[in-house]
Amino acid sequence: MSTSSIIFVMNENDLRVQRTRNLLRNALIELVKNQSYESISVRDITKKAQVGYKTFYRHYEGKDDLLQALTDEMVDEIKQVLAPPSDMEAPDKNPLASLTYMESNADLILTLLNSSAADQVLEKAVEFALEEGRMTFESDVIPDELMAHHFASSMISLLRWWLESEGKVTKSEMAFYIGLLVIQPMKALSNLAEIKDI
Amino acid sequence: MSTSSIIFVMNENDLRVQRTRNLLRNALIELVKNQSYESISVRDITKKAQVGYKTFYRHYEGKDDLLQALTDEMVDEIKQVLAPPSDMEAPDKNPLASLTYMESNADLILTLLNSSAADQVLEKAVEFALEEGRMTFESDVIPDELMAHHFASSMISLLRWWLESEGKVTKSEMAFYIGLLVIQPMKALSNLAEIKDI
DNA sequence: TATTTATGACACACAGTGTATCTTAAGTGG
DNA sequence: CCACTTAAGATACACTGTGTGTCATAAATA
Numbered sequence: 001m002s003t004s005s006i007i008f009v010m011n012e013n014d015l016r017v018q019r020t021r022n023l024l025r026n027a028l029i030e031l032v033k034n035q036s037y038e039s040i041s042v043r044d045i046t047k048k049a050q051v052g053y054k055t056f057y058r059h060y061e062g063k064d065d066l067l068q069a070l071t072d073e074m075v076d077e078i079k080q081v082l083a084p085p086s087d088m089e090a091p092d093k094n095p096l097a098s099l100t101y102m103e104s105n106a107d108l109i110l111t112l113l114n115s116s117a118a119d120q121v122l123e124k125a126v127e128f129a130l131e132e133g134r135m136t137f138e139s140d141v142i143p144d145e146l147m148a149h150h151f152a153s154s155m156i157s158l159l160r161w162w163l164e165s166e167g168k169v170t171k172s173e174m175a176f177y178i179g180l181l182v183i184q185p186m187k188a189l190s191n192l193a194e195i196k197d198i
Numbered sequence: 199m200s201t202s203s204i205i206f207v208m209n210e211n212d213l214r215v216q217r218t219r220n221l222l223r224n225a226l227i228e229l230v231k232n233q234s235y236e237s238i239s240v241r242d243i244t245k246k247a248q249v250g251y252k253t254f255y256r257h258y259e260g261k262d263d264l265l266q267a268l269t270d271e272m273v274d275e276i277k278q279v280l281a282p283p284s285d286m287e288a289p290d291k292n293p294l295a296s297l298t299y300m301e302s303n304a305d306l307i308l309t310l311l312n313s314s315a316a317d318q319v320l321e322k323a324v325e326f327a328l329e330e331g332r333m334t335f336e337s338d339v340i341p342d343e344l345m346a347h348h349f350a351s352s353m354i355s356l357l358r359w360w361l362e363s364e365g366k367v368t369k370s371e372m373a374f375y376i377g378l379l380v381i382q383p384m385k386a387l388s389n390l391a392e393i394k395d396i
Numbered sequence: 397t398a399t400t401t402a403t404g405a406c407a408c409a410c411a412g413t414g415t416a417t418c419t420t421a422a423g424t425g426g
Numbered sequence: 427c428c429a430c431t432t433a434a435g436a437t438a439c440a441c442t443g444t445g446t447g448t449c450a451t452a453a454a455t456a
Contacts, residue, residue, distance in 0.1 A: 015423060016433050041412060052435045057414065119312075142375050143367070146359065150379050153355040154348070161347050169341070177340050181348050185383035213454060214402050239443060250404045255445065 010058070021059055023049035028066055032111045037067070064116060071117040074108065075124045082128075095175040095183075099162070103171065106163045113160050125152035137186040147186065154182045208256070219257055221247035226264055230309045235265070262314060269315040272306065273322045280326075293373040293381075297360070301369065304361045311358050323350035335384040345384065352380045 010017050027049035031040050042063055046053045060066045081101045102109055112121055129148040137147055158181070162174045169177070208215050225247035229238050240261055244251045258264045279299045300307055310319055327346035335345055356379070360372045367375070 010433075011424090013424095014433070016421095020434080042414090043412075054415080054436085055434055058433075062413080114317075142378060145363075146356075146367070146375060146379075149359050150352070150356065153359075154352055157351040157355065158344075158348065161344065161351075165343075169344070177344060180340060180387060181344075181383070185379070185386075188383075189378060208402080209455090211455095212402070218403080240445090241443075252405085252446080253403055256402075260444080 017059075020049075020051055020055060023051055024056060024059065024066060025070060027051075028070065029108060033107050037111055037115045067112075067115060067117050068120070070108075071112050071120060074105075074112060075121060078102075079128060095178055096172060099159075099171050099175055102159055102163065110160070110163050113156065122152060122156060125156060128152070137190040139186075139189045142189065147189075151182065151186060158182070215257075218247075218249055218253060221249050222254060222257065222264060223268060225249075226268065227306060231305050235309055235313045265310075265313060265315050266318065268306075269310055269318055272303075272310060273319060276300075277326060293376055294370060297357075297369050297373055300357055300361065308358070308361050311354065320350060320354060323354060326350070335388040337384075337387045340387060345387075349380065349384060356380070 012018070024045060027045045028040070031044060031048055040063070042056050043053060045063070045066070046056050056066075060069070078101070082098055112118065126145075126148045129151050130144065137151070138144060139147055155178070158174075158178055162169060210216070222243060225243045226238070229242060229246055238261070240254050241251060243261070243264070244254050254264075258267070276299070280296055310316065324343075324346045327349050328342065335349070336342060337345055353376070356372075356376055360367060
């Protein structure tokens with residue numbers, strides 16, 4: 001799938017490897033707080049991380065590869081928040097908790113959503129929505145894939161808008177709006193299907 | 199605003215100027231059909247256009263500037279399709295005609311939506327939605343800006359999905375789905391407001 | 397037709413990428 | 427604790443792409 005990271009196998013347990021990768025990872029996160037992702041060079045990252053330039057390429061294929069790795073981590077983390085392993089609420093049922101998490105990681109999340117990694121985030125969100133039992137809304141009328149896509153992209157788009165328009169709308173207001181604009185309409189479509197069944 | 203194009207004034211009526219810009223414009227459009235926008239260099243464009251390398255910079259600040267210009271043109275053109283000057287139907291009322299137009303320009307539209315110009319397209323779409331009398335949906339509950347943003351980004355996202363999943367869904371099916379997922383729910387929200395008024 | 401001016405053809409400085417090579421330092425595993 | 431392994435540092439280099447400066451020429455303009 002070529003989404004990969006490490007080119008030639010390295011001992012992931014070696015302390016030096018872990019340290020280097022953490023340094024690079026954190027350097028990018030720091031840099032991204034002050035300048036756009038585009039404007040950051042590999043040299044900037046290695047300088048900030050205090051790591052040899054060549055060393056970067058021993059771990060990642062390039063700037064985008066590091067971002068990918070970061071994205072994957074972040075997505076996994078978010079999944080945990082949205083769908084805790086226990087039988088807690090579904091993602092569309094605890095929007096407030098989700099928004100709280102997003103808010104506290106606004107910087108990085110916005111960077112990911114505004115970078116070339118955004119497409120991959122969307123893809124993963126669609127997969128997530130399609131996962132067995134996860135998507136509460138399934139319609140006889142509209143293909144599942146389209147339902148999932150619309151749900152994922154709307155949620156991401158609204159999240160982005162909210163994070164960028166800092167303070168215009170409170171967290172709970174936003175949760176309410178998301179309900180009105182996305183969740184309830186999609187629920188209605190799946191109810192519609194149920195009615196049709198009977 | 200720095201969205202501009204020409205750096206030092208040139209006589210726009212000079213045939214040479216018009217010819218050069220058209221050549222560059224068309225060269226980019228052609229190139230984009232066969233390779234990703236990212237992978238195209240200014241040299242590629244000037245070579246294809248058969249125009250001196252330096253000449254490019256006499257008209258545009260860089261690759262992105264040319265893309266911006268293209269985007270602006272395209273957006274204006276699309277506006278004409280969506281909102282013809284005559285008192286014809288609103289954009290949300292003639293989705294089929296709109297989709298037909300989009301379909302016939304799929305290559306370029308997808309390029310724009312997948313490039314760095316996408317943000318600007320979204321912005322313009324939001325403005326368009328907010329334009330006086332254009333947005334059929336206004337809600338007392340949800341801020342106009344958010345309504346417009348959700349409308350614009352959902353429409354763009356669904357359009358992108360449709361253009362990318364060639365043939366999975368017919369044009370009229372898609373128009374129907376858009377109605378169910380976006381237009382009707384938003385209409386319902388504005389009706390809700392009306393009811394509340396009474 | 398005389399004048400203006402956009403263009404072409406170099407040449408150049410510069411920034412960033414990615415690789416190759418050799419040495420050194422620091423973890424690892426017995 | 428020490429010998430071995432291997433990741434990291436330093437440096438040099440080839441390469442690609444950007445953006446600018448200059449000057450002669452061709453082609454519009456008026």
